[in-house]
Amino acid sequence: MTDQAVSVPRRESPLLRLAKGAALIRESAVGMIGLGIVVFWVAVAILAPLLAPFPPNQPVMPMATPGMAAPTGETFWLGTDHLGRDILSRIIHGSRQVLLYAPLATFCAYLVGIPMGLAAGYRRGLVDDILSFIANVILSFPVLVLYIIIIATIGASGSNIVIAVTFASAPGIMRIVRGLVLDLRNREYVFAAETRGETPWRIMLVEILPNARGPLIVDACLRLGYVVITIGTLGFLGLGLPPPDPDWGGMVSETRQFAMFMPHMAIFPCIAISSLVLGFNLLADGLREVSLRD
Amino acid sequence: MDSQAKSFDGPVLECRDLCISYFTRAGEIPAVIDFNMTLEQGGSIGLVGESGCGKSTVAMAIMRYLGGNGAIVGGQVFYKGRDMATFSEEELRQLRGNEIAMVYQEPMASLNPSMTLGRQLMEVPLCHENISEEEAYKRARQMLADVNLPDPDRIMSVYPHQISGGQQQRVVIAMALLSNPSLLLLDEPTTALDVTVEAGIIELIGQIAEKFNTSMVYISHNLGLILETCDRVNVMYSGVVVESGTVTEVFDHMRHPYTKGLFGCIPLPGASKTARPLVPIRGQLPLPHQRPPGCYFGPRCDFFQKGVCDREGLGMTSVPNEPGHDVRCRRWQEIDWDSYHPEGVGAGEMEPGEVVLSIDDMKKYYELTDNSIAALISGKRVRYVKANESISFDARSCQTVAIVGESGCGKSTFAKVLMGLETATDGKVVFNGKDISQEEVQKRTPEQIGSMQMVFQNPFDTLNPSHTVGSQLARVIRKFGVEKNKDRIEQRVMELLDLVKLPREFARRRPRQLSGGQKQRVGIARAFAGNPTTVVADEPVSALDVSVQAAVTGLLMDIQKTYRTTLIFISHDLSLVRYLADRVVVMYLGHIVEQGTTDEVFAPPYHPYTEALLSAVPIADTSVEKTRIILEGNLPSVTNPPSGCVFNTRCPRKIGEICETQDPPVVEPTPGHQIACHLSREELARMKPVIVMAEEASPPAAE
Numbered sequence: 001m002t003d004q005a006v007s008v009p010r011r012e013s014p015l016l017r018l019a020k021g022a023a024l025i026r027e028s029a030v031g032m033i034g035l036g037i038v039v040f041w042v043a044v045a046i047l048a049p050l051l052a053p054f055p056p057n058q059p060v061m062p063m064a065t066p067g068m069a070a071p072t073g074e075t076f077w078l079g080t081d082h083l084g085r086d087i088l089s090r091i092i093h094g095s096r097q098v099l100l101y102a103p104l105a106t107f108c109a110y111l112v113g114i115p116m117g118l119a120a121g122y123r124r125g126l127v128d129d130i131l132s133f134i135a136n137v138i139l140s141f142p143v144l145v146l147y148i149i150i151i152a153t154i155g156a157s158g159s160n161i162v163i164a165v166t167f168a169s170a171p172g173i174m175r176i177v178r179g180l181v182l183d184l185r186n187r188e189y190v191f192a193a194e195t196r197g198e199t200p201w202r203i204m205l206v207e208i209l210p211n212a213r214g215p216l217i218v219d220a221c222l223r224l225g226y227v228v229i230t231i232g233t234l235g236f237l238g239l240g241l242p243p244p245d246p247d248w249g250g251m252v253s254e255t256r257q258f259a260m261f262m263p264h265m266a267i268f269p270c271i272a273i274s275s276l277v278l279g280f281n282l283l284a285d286g287l288r289e290v291s292l293r294d
Numbered sequence: 295m296d297s298q299a300k301s302f303d304g305p306v307l308e309c310r311d312l313c314i315s316y317f318t319r320a321g322e323i324p325a326v327i328d329f330n331m332t333l334e335q336g337g338s339i340g341l342v343g344e345s346g347c348g349k350s351t352v353a354m355a356i357m358r359y360l361g362g363n364g365a366i367v368g369g370q371v372f373y374k375g376r377d378m379a380t381f382s383e384e385e386l387r388q389l390r391g392n393e394i395a396m397v398y399q400e401p402m403a404s405l406n407p408s409m410t411l412g413r414q415l416m417e418v419p420l421c422h423e424n425i426s427e428e429e430a431y432k433r434a435r436q437m438l439a440d441v442n443l444p445d446p447d448r449i450m451s452v453y454p455h456q457i458s459g460g461q462q463q464r465v466v467i468a469m470a471l472l473s474n475p476s477l478l479l480l481d482e483p484t485t486a487l488d489v490t491v492e493a494g495i496i497e498l499i500g501q502i503a504e505k506f507n508t509s510m511v512y513i514s515h516n517l518g519l520i521l522e523t524c525d526r527v528n529v530m531y532s533g534v535v536v537e538s539g540t541v542t543e544v545f546d547h548m549r550h551p552y553t554k555g556l557f558g559c560i561p562l563p564g565a566s567k568t569a570r571p572l573v574p575i576r577g578q579l580p581l582p583h584q585r586p587p588g589c590y591f592g593p594r595c596d597f598f599q600k601g602v603c604d605r606e607g608l609g610m611t612s613v614p615n616e617p618g619h620d621v622r623c624r625r626w627q628e629i630d631w632d633s634y635h636p637e638g639v640g641a642g643e644m645e646p647g648e649v650v651l652s653i654d655d656m657k658k659y660y661e662l663t664d665n666s667i668a669a670l671i672s673g674k675r676v677r678y679v680k681a682n683e684s685i686s687f688d689a690r691s692c693q694t695v696a697i698v699g700e701s702g703c704g705k706s707t708f709a710k711v712l713m714g715l716e717t718a719t720d721g722k723v724v725f726n727g728k729d730i731s732q733e734e735v736q737k738r739t740p741e742q743i744g745s746m747q748m749v750f751q752n753p754f755d756t757l758n759p760s761h762t763v764g765s766q767l768a769r770v771i772r773k774f775g776v777e778k779n780k781d782r783i784e785q786r787v788m789e790l791l792d793l794v795k796l797p798r799e800f801a802r803r804r805p806r807q808l809s810g811g812q813k814q815r816v817g818i819a820r821a822f823a824g825n826p827t828t829v830v831a832d833e834p835v836s837a838l839d840v841s842v843q844a845a846v847t848g849l850l851m852d853i854q855k856t857y858r859t860t861l862i863f864i865s866h867d868l869s870l871v872r873y874l875a876d877r878v879v880v881m882y883l884g885h886i887v888e889q890g891t892t893d894e895v896f897a898p899p900y901h902p903y904t905e906a907l908l909s910a911v912p913i914a915d916t917s918v919e920k921t922r923i924i925l926e927g928n929l930p931s932v933t934n935p936p937s938g939c940v941f942n943t944r945c946p947r948k949i950g951e952i953c954e955t956q957d958p959p960v961v962e963p964t965p966g967h968q969i970a971c972h973l974s975r976e977e978l979a980r981m982k983p984v985i986v987m988a989e990e991a992s993p994p995a996a997e
Contacts, residue, residue: 188750189758189766192820195713196773197735197743210760 024290031286037279045095052089053077057244059084066264079264081255087265090246091272097247098276101158102227105165106220113170114216117177118204122185128178135171143168144233151239158241161234165227176219180212187211218288225280232273248273304375306476306509307333307356313368314348314355322367323582325351327533329369330610333477336503338510340520340541343530344839346579349513353479356511357394358386374476392422395470399482401462404469405454411465412450418472437468440505441498444927458928460491467498471506478502481513488700489866490925492519493910497924499523515840517560518912521545526618529553532580532590535610539619545916549613549621551595554631558638559844561873562915563985571638572873574845578809589623596636597629638848646876647691650827650860651712656721656731658682658707662933679932681707683884685721687877691827694854694861696875696892698868698907702929704884705864709830712862713748714738726827744774744824749850751833753813757805763816764801767791767823774824790819794849811842815849822853828860836867847874868911872896880904883932883940890967899978901969902947908984919986939972947973 025031044051053074054060061068062084064076070086078087116135120128138146150164184190185208193207234240235249243250248269255265312329315322326348333339341349354360356371358378371378373389381389390396398404406414415434419425425433431450438446441464454462463483470478480499484492500523502508512523520527521541528538529550537550548554558573577594586592588604595603602624610620660679669675681704689695697705710716711723714735723731725746735743750756758766767787777783788798794815805813814834821829834850835843851874854861865871871878871892878895880888880903888901895904909923925944930936936943942953949972958970963978971978 187758188752188755191715192748192750192756194715195735195743195748196770196824197714197738197740198773206761207758211758213760 025283025286028286028289030282031290034279034282034284034286037275038283041095041276041279042099044092045099048092048096052086052092054086054089056090056093056246057085060086063258063262065262078268079262081251081265082258082262087251087268090251091248091269094246094248094251094269095272095276097158097241097245098228098231098273101161101231102224105162105227105231106169106224108162108166109169109173109223110216110220112166113173114177114209116170116174118181118209120174121178121181122200122204122208131174132178135174138168138171143230147230147234148237148239151234156234156239156242161231161240164234165230169223169227173219173223176215177212180215181208184208184211214291218284218291221280221284221287225277225284228273228277228280303335305332305334305372306337306374307331307511308372309352309356309369310372311369312352312355312366312371314351314360314364315367316364318363320583324367325364325533325582326355328609329535331528331535331538333509333511335476335509336507337526338503338512338524340524340527341511341513341530342515342517342520342527344515344579344841346532346582347530348533349530350481353396353481353511353513356477356479357390357396359390388422391418391475392473393475394477394479395473395475396479396481397463397466397470397483399485401459401466401486402454404466405462407454410451410453411457415450415465415469415472418469422473433472434468437472438465441465441468441471442494443468458491459487460494460928463487463495464498467495467502471502471508474506475508478508478510479513480510482515484519485514485516488929489868490700490906490910492912494924496522496912497922516912517545517556517840517914521914521916522912529556532585533582534590534622535620536591536622537620538610539613539616542916543613543616543619545914547616547619549619549626550591550623551597551629552591555594556840557914558636559840560914561869563869563872563913563918563987572844572848573636573638574848575841576845578811578842579839596634597625599625644692644855644858646693647858649688650691650726651689651862652722652724653688654686654722654724656682656685656708656711656723657719658704658711658716659719677933680884680935681932682711682718685886687879687886687889689828689860689862689877691860692854692858693877694851694863694875695877695879696863696865696871697879697881698865698871699881700866700907700929702883702932703881704932705881706832707884708881709748709832709862709864712746712830714743740773740775740824744776745827747821747824747826747829749814749817749821749829749831749834752837753810753817754837756817757808757813759805761804762801763791763803763805763808767801767816767820770820770823776824786823790823793822793853794819809842810838811846814838814842814846818846818850818853822857822859825857826859828862829854830862830864832864833866834863835870836865843870868896868907869913880907883930883935885940886968886970887941888967888969890964894964894967898981898983899963899969900981900984901941901971902945902973903941905981905984906944906946913985915987917987921982921984923984939970947977949973 025035060070061080062082064080066077066079068076068079070076076086078091080086116131120131146168147164150167151160154160154163190203190207193203231240232249235247236253238253240249241247251269252266259266309329309331312326313324314326315324329352331339341352343349354364355366405411412431412434415437416427416430419430419433435446435450438449443449443461443464449457449461449465483499484495487495496519503510512520514520524541526539527541527544528535529544529552530536531552537544537548537553544553548557555575559575561572575594580586580590586604587606589595589608592598592603608622608624610622613619613621658681660681662677662679664675664677685708687695697708699705707716711718711731714730714733717734718731721731722729730738730742757763764787767790768783771777771783771786777786787801791798791800796812796815800808808816831850835846838846847870850861853859863871863875875892878889878892879886880895880901882903888895888904896908900908906923906925909921913920923946927944930943936954938954938956939958942948945953952972958972961969961971961975961978963969963975969978
């Protein structure tokens with residue numbers, strides 16, 4: 001019984017497994033398109049200083065239409081805004097803000113929502129009643145009103161956007177997690193863990209949470225899209241990142257009054273927002289498609 | 295269909311060389327190959343085989359309902375002499391439900407929860423025939439009476455969830471019969487039901503053919519049920535029929551090694567773990583795309599001969615002098631069954647040791663708080679669910695104590711109290727000399743927890759799909775403090791895998807890469823990780839296929855013998871209990887109604903409930919004669935149990951008022967054999983055995 005002759009294959013590294021799992025998305029055409037769009041924007045954000053033809057906040061020539069030549073000889077591919085800043089450069093630099101704060105806010109929302117959902121779903125009873133009540137109260141506010149109240153109270157800045165999004169999204173995440181846990185907690189392996197005296201938090205985090213990851217990853221992708229919209233909306237309402245740094249929502253808002261005769265100023269940032277949201281949504285669809293197979 | 299089809303008097307259904315494939319990403323997967331079957335009018339054919347053998351696929355193909363990725367790739371199906379491939383979509387729609395009806399396993403899934411049963415039943419004639427609402431109502435009501443449902447008027451007006459599972463299945467059968475179909479397909483119609491309820495449904499199915507002249511195809515994994523319902527049987531293995539013939543031919547003179555193997559796996563009344571142990575079929579069912587060449591059963595067959603059995607083009611051969619009895623085996627005439635004595639997985643004699651677990655008058659009540667206004671006014675706000683009432687028994691080391699009962703009898707609650715997930719309301723549970731009835735699992739020491747562990751029922755649920763087999767076993771070892779050092783833990787994991795006869799590389803696998811039986815083996819390894827003195831096994835093999843069941847049961851007994859473990863075996867399968875248990879505790883609605891040694895419980899005198907349970911178990915042996923006892927009524931609710939004897943509402947031997955008013959006394963016909971019943975000693979003594987082996991003078995079931 002104790003002979004060591006039988007060799008045991010090496011354990012696969014978790015990183016390799018993750019890569020293998022991610023490679024599954026190749027089997028979904030929709031997912032690949034989504035992934036392509038997202039990867040495109042990530043690349044743009046990383047390479048922003050190299051790609052942008054002009055500094056984003058420098059006024060060059062006001063009210064230039066797309067394709068006009070700059071005094072220095074370069075071309076304003078997407079035109080300039082009312083202050084003469086190059087729209088293409090601002091969009092390129094603006095992607096950095098969105099792609100920094102949207103994932104960060106989503107991550108924070110999950111960081112808060114998951115433990116709440118785990119506790120509510122696994123403990124049930126009073127804990128569930130209290131957490132669900134809090135969630136219902138928050139969810140009963142119109143989201144926009146909630147954002148305005150929060151940002152107006154604590155001020156407009158990147159980290160405050162993260163706080164506002166976390167506050168508004170965590171209850172929704174809690175509900176999803178709670179639903180998943182209510183199903184998973186009745187599995188026999190959970191029962192087995194209970195009968196060997198595991199602590200509740202270990203059961204929640206090690207036995208239950210990993211098995212809820214499929215739906216949560218899909219939801220996270222969708223939610224990333226919503227948060228991109230949210231950041232855009234906040235920018236449009238003037239509650240986003242403080243000027244003059246480029247912010248897609250803010251760009252639309254600032255140029256709104258010129259939209260009648262110079263639509264390019266508002267349209268291009270809108271297209272940027274939509275394409276990124278679309279990318280996340282398609283990626284989520286693809287992930288769902290792949291996860292339902294097999 | 296037209297009148298010509300109705301008056302057709304040839305076979306109702308004929309399958310000729312039917313081949314069915316599923317098309318997946320991995321390519322074409324043949325699910326059923328070369329399937330032949332002829333079903334005469336009023337006849338019944340059983341399709342029997344383990345999961346994945348293609349029996350349900352055949353039924354779906356007959357209905358022409360294979361889904362998007364399935365297709366008939368060869369052969370024909372003739373319905374009343376007409377090739378079904380020539381039917382148009384519209385004709386098929388008329389055929390389904392009108393001429394061919396199907397009953398599925400899960401009754402609740404077949405009924406619409408938002409419609410009254412009457413409405414759903416009336417839809418059938420209203421949809422297929424041009425008749426009035428009143429006529430449809432009358433027909434539906436009559437059919438409910440015909441399937442022996444009490445109070446059909448009430449059933450007509452209620453919703454599916456308001457009646458019990460057994461009643462639901464009767465309604466589904468009634469619905470199938472309403473259009474007076476020529477052919478009824480039953481796909482495991484009783485698998486989801488309790489054994490006493492099943493007995494009633496089986497009796498009904500047996501009557502269908504004569505009452506309605508309906509032909510039946512009965513699909514089941516249970517050979518005993520086939521014997522009770524069918525004239526002919528097709529034994530299927532991995533997509534092919536390996537043996538077909540009349541039920542008596544196949545059951546008494548089986549020719550194919552697989553059929554023989556199946557019968558060796560089921561605990562028939564003659565089998566016992568000491569004298570006639572079960573013989574599992576080694577290996578496992580090949581995956582459809584990994585079938586071996588020639589005979590698909592070859593790799594698992596003891597009579598496999600290279601060059602003969604692995605040649606392609608294996609067809610059915612007829613058994614001479616037995617028309618209609620066909621075997622798919624090249625060597626069946628050469629096999630000498632008389633000199634074939636495979637080694638079984640018996641445990642041998644075991645001498646029980648000292649008392650390890652002693653339960654004394656244990657009670658577990660759940661409190662229900664009623665917040666309704668009526669309850670506030672009457673002041674009765676708290677009600678009790680008496681899940682366990684006065685449970686007392688002892689278990690010795692090396693002994694197997696079986697707890698038998700149907701769903702809702704309190705078996706699971708009892709297990710929870712033992713494991714410390716619930717505390718007892720009253721009474722004592724003495725384990726290794728210490729009362730643990732009030733100790734929750736968090737308060738128990740690692741040794742205490744490790745020395746009482748559990749094997750669970752559902753193989754697909756028992757292991758965490760996110761973690762490897764090795765890491766799950768390692769966690770248990772660390773948790774119980776058996777080993778501390780990382781290498782020693784690794785070593786111990788390997789030993790445990792050896793113990794349950796699994797290859798060591800399984801440590802790195804994830805549960806989804808394992809078959810059901812293999813997962814259950816890991817579950818057993820996990821339970822034995824902390825060197826337990828007692829293992830509670832909650833229906834450990836009931837979700838497994840018959841051939842795997844025998845192997846896992848054998849393994850469990852083997853390990854029990856090695857470690858002299860006490861096994862608390864919770865089960866509803868009386869055949870299995872008779873096979874492996876030393877003592878049996880029969881529970882009904884939280885009460886112990888009878889307990890004693892296995893021989894005492896399985897022989898008269900019985901408690902009337904035990905008697906009914908025994909009679910309800912289907913036995914796949916033509917030489918066994920059973921007394922038929924069908925329990926009337928439903929299992930009462932635990933929140934509102936009957937007064938007096940809890941079994942009085944369904945008891946066929948009820949004496950009178952005394953059963954409803956007084957708790958039954960405990961009678962001891964022999965020391966240690968306890969029956970809680972009002973029947974007098976004389977009446978108990980007059981009881982006849984329920985199961986009698988007819989012809990053979992083999993030793994009686996309980997010797």
